[in-house]
Amino acid sequence: MSEALARFSINQMTVKQLSLPELAAACTDLGIPGIGLWREPVRSYGLEKTAKLMRDAGLTVTTLCRGGFLTETDPHARVRAIDDNRAAIDEAATLGTDTLVLVSGGLPAGSKDLHGARSRIADALADLAPYAASRGVRLAIEPLHPMFASDRCVVSTLAQALDLAERFPASQVGVCVDTYHVWWDDQAPAQIARAGRGGRLHAFQLADWVTPLPEGVLNGRGQLGEGSVDLRSWRALVEEAGYGGPIEVELFNEALWSRAGHEVLSETSRNYLQHAC
Amino acid sequence: MSEALARFSINQMTVKQLSLPELAAACTDLGIPGIGLWREPVRSYGLEKTAKLMRDAGLTVTTLCRGGFLTETDPHARVRAIDDNRAAIDEAATLGTDTLVLVSGGLPAGSKDLHGARSRIADALADLAPYAASRGVRLAIEPLHPMFASDRCVVSTLAQALDLAERFPASQVGVCVDTYHVWWDDQAPAQIARAGRGGRLHAFQLADWVTPLPEGVLNGRGQLGEGSVDLRSWRALVEEAGYGGPIEVELFNEALWSRAGHEVLSETSRNYLQHAC
Numbered sequence: 001m002s003e004a005l006a007r008f009s010i011n012q013m014t015v016k017q018l019s020l021p022e023l024a025a026a027c028t029d030l031g032i033p034g035i036g037l038w039r040e041p042v043r044s045y046g047l048e049k050t051a052k053l054m055r056d057a058g059l060t061v062t063t064l065c066r067g068g069f070l071t072e073t074d075p076h077a078r079v080r081a082i083d084d085n086r087a088a089i090d091e092a093a094t095l096g097t098d099t100l101v102l103v104s105g106g107l108p109a110g111s112k113d114l115h116g117a118r119s120r121i122a123d124a125l126a127d128l129a130p131y132a133a134s135r136g137v138r139l140a141i142e143p144l145h146p147m148f149a150s151d152r153c154v155v156s157t158l159a160q161a162l163d164l165a166e167r168f169p170a171s172q173v174g175v176c177v178d179t180y181h182v183w184w185d186d187q188a189p190a191q192i193a194r195a196g197r198g199g200r201l202h203a204f205q206l207a208d209w210v211t212p213l214p215e216g217v218l219n220g221r222g223q224l225g226e227g228s229v230d231l232r233s234w235r236a237l238v239e240e241a242g243y244g245g246p247i248e249v250e251l252f253n254e255a256l257w258s259r260a261g262h263e264v265l266s267e268t269s270r271n272y273l274q275h276a277c
Numbered sequence: 278m279s280e281a282l283a284r285f286s287i288n289q290m291t292v293k294q295l296s297l298p299e300l301a302a303a304c305t306d307l308g309i310p311g312i313g314l315w316r317e318p319v320r321s322y323g324l325e326k327t328a329k330l331m332r333d334a335g336l337t338v339t340t341l342c343r344g345g346f347l348t349e350t351d352p353h354a355r356v357r358a359i360d361d362n363r364a365a366i367d368e369a370a371t372l373g374t375d376t377l378v379l380v381s382g383g384l385p386a387g388s389k390d391l392h393g394a395r396s397r398i399a400d401a402l403a404d405l406a407p408y409a410a411s412r413g414v415r416l417a418i419e420p421l422h423p424m425f426a427s428d429r430c431v432v433s434t435l436a437q438a439l440d441l442a443e444r445f446p447a448s449q450v451g452v453c454v455d456t457y458h459v460w461w462d463d464q465a466p467a468q469i470a471r472a473g474r475g476g477r478l479h480a481f482q483l484a485d486w487v488t489p490l491p492e493g494v495l496n497g498r499g500q501l502g503e504g505s506v507d508l509r510s511w512r513a514l515v516e517e518a519g520y521g522g523p524i525e526v527e528l529f530n531e532a533l534w535s536r537a538g539h540e541v542l543s544e545t546s547r548n549y550l551q552h553a554c
Contacts, residue, residue: 146461227427
């Protein structure tokens, strides 16, 4: 492993064209020490099999994505969501990662009540946080860009994420800072400091902001260095706040997915060194 | 004019398929008392001719859209922007509206410096605000949704807009609250109260939030009542803060533009009565 990449982690979605064995081999080849995994491809390949693949390759699983979607009002849907999140916590423990990232959920169909949705997330966390702690897993609430507030995540800012997290011990619930989601927010630097003081900086992810956004806006994340985000400044902010953990790059981008995975991985690690180190 | 529509205003862009005379006639027909105008169609039809058309139809011009784009670094581009905004102020005065809406501008090409861009807006306002006052026009800084921060408007929240506006007398610079841009922000209610206390609520616009967003995200504003925004609550917030002015509906939406303008205007006024009154 190259020393310069010591904290680099590749989120699996960035190169989803690679199978898990291909990804593990490419990381070994390029000296990349960490991988952020997603539940669906892990389940397809097999949970125990993935855990063994990561161990055998000497790779650190930096996060598991994702739990969450905790905003439903229907009681049956809420029970299913809690059960599913307990399963995600178990999967994180089996994979050997200490961090489960939460995408909290959008508004239920027909609802206009953001405040109520945020309250239901808090209720669900009261159930999930102690269970996660019992499995050695921390929950990391990820604020998503406000353009996802209705359909994906009513937690739009670090301040909101911390308001939720601070109801629980820092060892149980913290936040995931993703530059793509917070770069526009002039309050985010102060909130990163708040999170650091509280020991709640549980994950840090990089992506750049490029326009025009594609239809549906989900898969328009920019390769590092190609957009408007001052990545080095954001890294400095989390480090000044005490963060010394993995730096995970998570890009959802149709153009990157259409290219050879090894090439994209190599480019991403180069861009990380150039723009975030 | 129907009493229920007394404060209703249609922003011209909502029914841009209508020519100005068609729009004036449709407003008269439907009992709509106010119109928000855009500079480009006004210029095409003729400035003085538009002013006369509005006066003759007994229509109030509630706002002129838009000035702004004040973030360039190149000195020549800055001079051009100031000149263009002075012209917009003159046009507003000629049209008889007291409010020019400002879309402040995004990041210059290659820049990642949001803070610097916001500073340059302040510098430009120091030049423009007294000139606007001398023409009887107020500037209304409109925060745009954070998804426009890089390419259209680095002012993403009401708090940021007020931080800029409060450098100047309230009679010169205030804010434009558009539900589409602020609905996700849990800090916006407190900022509306702040704006009200300072006499800086200069314009109020309605649009609903619907997903999926279209490519480029500009023309995906939802018809009132079809999305996630609790319009009645936002209206109550601005009114509790002392706002008693026009309520302008501004929808950029390809589907609405493809229909007959009179029908869209009629639907929009009905939906206003149903969802915002």
